[in-house]
Amino acid sequence: MPTPKNDFPKPSVTVDILLFTVVENDLKILLIKRNLAPFKGSWALPGGFVLLHESLEEAALRELKEEGNVDNVYLEQLFTFGDPRRDPRSRVITVTYLALADSSTWDVRSGGDAGEASLCSTKKLPTLAFDHRKIVDYGIERLRAKIGYSNIAMGLLPDEFTLTDLQKKHEVILGQPIDKRNFRKKILSTGIVIPTGKKSDGGAHRPAAFYKFKSKKLIITD
């Protein structure tokens, strides 16, 4: 690797974030309405320039906070898109991140200083700016694959949850029903969740046991 020269023409570097959350029976993603050209008025992924003093992850977290008022998310790097013509103005390389949030503890409307922010169903996405549609498709694919062999669903749930809660998140992401008995057998055999001893109450039915994830780090279970 040669020495960087200050006069070397440089591309710009951004981060763009796919923030997924499951609401009711829908996999949703955070989008921002652009109020600047190009693609003014179009929806786009939250994101922005990487500042010189911050890491890529820090940039992603900062943008999520600024544009979506989101804190406390699971975050992992997805892919870096660098086609020379992906931005019509100039060369922009974007490092994309997959983020997951628990929809029950966060309201998108309370943030958003960069434009209108909205949670949009992944089933009927509007036309997106730049190559963001391709990025979203790639992220959904990764999320679907990874939920099958890791504890990544922890990003979508509060600290305490029932096995039915967990199963519903899986079903929404995979887009198909799962057998309750087989699901529980598999989840419990991996040991990624442990019972907290508490039980749900209030419903006119049998209370459910609460569980929590044993580790807050990503664990690959096969």
Added chain:
Amino acid sequence: MPTPKNDFPKPSVTVDILLFTVVENDLKILLIKRNLAPFKGSWALPGGFVLLHESLEEAALRELKEEGNVDNVYLEQLFTFGDPRRDPRSRVITVTYLALADSSTWDVRSGGDAGEASLCSTKKLPTLAFDHRKIVDYGIERLRAKIGYSNIAMGLLPDEFTLTDLQKKHEVILGQPIDKRNFRKKILSTGIVIPTGKKSDGGAHRPAAFYKFKSKKLIITD
């Protein structure tokens, strides 16, 4: 994403490539001896700045050609490293690539205009410049995982090969012997290879059937 301004301070962007190849019973990686500060005299990964008109993949292929005289490699994006202090001079973000080459059809010594190039055993790596050691460790981990559930080993072999050839590549990468019968059963059941009808000759022993990969694209087999 805001509008990029030309006066916005930008990081530099490089690509660095992990070119693996299996020689005899050894997993080797291409390294370049730096002839410029910093880390002058140290070994480092091949790589360099991304030019404004080329994609990230094109940059990686160009650097491989320039620094290692390598053509015709399998290439996949690995990870983007962006810690603000990973380069002591200035902010440099590097997009890393995993590349695989068939050692039987390529000689590292014939290339290398950027400094001395060498294939180095991953078992006894020298001290590497920057954060390149961390990158190498990450790449080996990814390669080991991926060889178990994909046809990625195709990058390490010529067009025609025997099942014993293929098994040896797996054994070197995993660092442990594999049962021949189970290996063949599994490989053949995935259907990623098909017999060419030809047989090896010349050895003082029973000839082996040649196979080829059915697809030259990456296939995930489970």
Added chain:
DNA sequence: TGAATAGTGTCTTTCAGACAATATGCC
């Protein structure tokens, strides 16, 4: 006691892994 959700066990099939004998070609 009816409504609603929680929780559980068996059977079958599939796949991974341990394990050894026969086949073929060349000298």
Added chain:
DNA sequence: GGCATATTGTCTGAAAGACACTATTCA
């Protein structure tokens, strides 16, 4: 025949998937 490598099948244990009934709480 002797040597060197190629090729093949069985058994066992584990895990995945199909499938239905009982348990608990509250109104």
